[in-house]
Amino acid sequence: MDAYIVGGAVRDRLLGLPAGDRDWVVVGATPEEMARRGFMPVGGDFPVFLHPHTKEEYALARTERKSGRGYKGFTFHTGTDVTLEDDLCRRDLTINAIAQRGDGQLIDPLGGQSDLRQQVLRHVGDAFVEDPVRLLRLARFAARFSDFSVAPETMALARRLVAQGEVDALVPERVWREMAKGLMTAHPERMFDVLQQAGALEHILPGLAFALHETGAELARAAQAGLDLPSRFALLVRRSREPAQIGRRVRAPAVCIDYARLLPGLLHDLNEPAGTRGEATGDGQGMAGAHTHDMPAGASAVAEHNLALLSRCDAVRKPERFLALLGAIACVQPVALQQWQARLDAVRGIDAGAIAAGLKGQPEEIKHALRRARLSALVQTG
CATH class of the missing domain: 1.10.3090.10 (cca-adding enzyme, domain 2)
Structure with missing residues (x-):
């Protein structure tokens, strides 16, 4: 029974990259012998085992024959007559078909090292x-x-x-x-x-x-x-x-x-001019019905636009998602990330509990008061 490191761990070491998980192929063994040595079977379609101590994966060397459609349409053979070269020849790319002995010696029958260099x-x-x-x-x-x-x-x-x-x-x-x-x-x-x-x-x-x-x-x-x-x-x-x-x-x-x-x-909302959207905002009020008498002239449309945008994204409850989406949009076009962070902080900083406590039993008034407070905060933030 011989075991070799194969695949990505060998490839990445040759490329000078950090080593990931090691996969092993075992030549000349049977499932019964692996079990006697304490290896735990985990394979479904073909015999794969976990090492009793390192928990690394050890697969019996195998060949495969096409027997149906798709990636599951294969019949596998894992007899003790399957050689290391047989196993390497069923792999996908030459750079993934290099094996390494325990002493560090490489087995590369398919020219994977040459393809790595080239x-x-x-x-x-x-x-x-x-x-x-x-x-x-x-x-x-x-x-x-x-x-x-x-x-x-x-x-x-x-x-x-x-x-x-x-x-x-x-x-x-x-x-x-x-x-x-x-x-x-x-x-x-x-x-x-x-x-x-x-x-x-x-x-x-x-x-x-x-x-x-x-x-x-x-x-x-x-x-x-x-x-x-x-x-x-x-x-x-x-x-x-x-x-x-x-x-x-x-x-x-x-x-x-x-x-x-x-x-x-x-992305569409960010590019839409303030004051052009007529549908209801996230809390059920359209722009025409907004309580904006206490805001500076000329600022209400911008504040309305920004609050509607934040509401449609549920940014108050899910700020991390909103900021991540803005980060994605920054890959498409410039975005004032710091300004939107400030706007979000301002809206989330409104004490909804205090507003509700002051207007007990008046849900509609609580809704309007919370909205006015958020709009005012956005006006001050810009």
């Missing part, structure tokens, strides 16, 4: 076209290693994978898992550019309006600013006709869907 993302074999997840991973690694090019023959196989319909068998949860990782890289725009070049984007994210020079540039700025995942996702889908629906389709977390729903409207 900064090329290259498929291991023609079986690349059999698993649509490999396309997602190719695009994600292109985003993570933005200086790497995609080998022309690899892109040709990616297009073939799409043409054969394999990409249509991807399940939403797997799409989101890879997409979320790609969005949090230093160059998330590259993931969607590669998918677009392969012709896969409209299959994986139908309805997404993506243009590299527009959406891609905004995602790049979001990465530079260190924005969180919901903000980056909202920027990705904001030009689409139904941005929140795209999130639902890939089973994105509720917070990401929420940001996707709110961002386009907030």
Whole structure:
């Protein structure tokens, strides 16, 4: 029984990057032998075990044969006759198909080290076209290693994978898992550019309006600013006709869907001149019915506009979300972040409890008084 470190831990060490979790492949063992040695089985489709002490993952070396559609349409063989080279040859990219012995010696039958030096993302074999997840991973690694090019023959196989319909068998949860990782890289725009070049984007994210020079540039700025995942996702889908629906389709977390729903409207409101909106504000009053007699002349429309905007975003109850959305908008156009922070602080600083205590049993008057207090605070803030 021999064990080797494989995949990302070896690749990242060769690139001088911080080492992440180590994955091991075991050659010449059976599930029964692993169990006798104290390893805990955790694999579903094929034998994977946790080390009894380090809890690192150890997978039996395996080969795979295409037996159906999609990334689950494979039959695996994990006999003791499977060699390390057999296992490496079933992997996605050459840079992920390098193994390391316990003494540090590298086993690299597919030229992964050469591709690392040349900064090329290259498929291991023609079986690349059999698993649509490999396309997602190719695009994600292109985003993570933005200086790497995609080998022309690899892109040709990616297009073939799409043409054969394999990409249509991807399940939403797997799409989101890879997409979320790609969005949090230093160059998330590259993931969607590669998918677009392969012709896969409209299959994986139908309805997404993506243009590299527009959406891609905004995602790049979001990465530079260190924005969180919901903000980056909202920027990705904001030009689409139904941005929140795209999130639902890939089973994105509720917070990401929420940001996707709110961002386009907030951007529109920020660009809408004060005094042009006639619908009701968040507390049920339209501009015509506002109690603004105690505000300076000429300031009421601006204060009304700002209060309505804050109300539509529920900024008083969810200030962190509102500020995060403004951070996303700053990747699209200039935003007076400090000024909006001051406005938000002013509105949230109103003591609603004290107002309610002074007007016991008069809910409508409490509502109007709270609104007047918030408008006055916004007038003073500017």
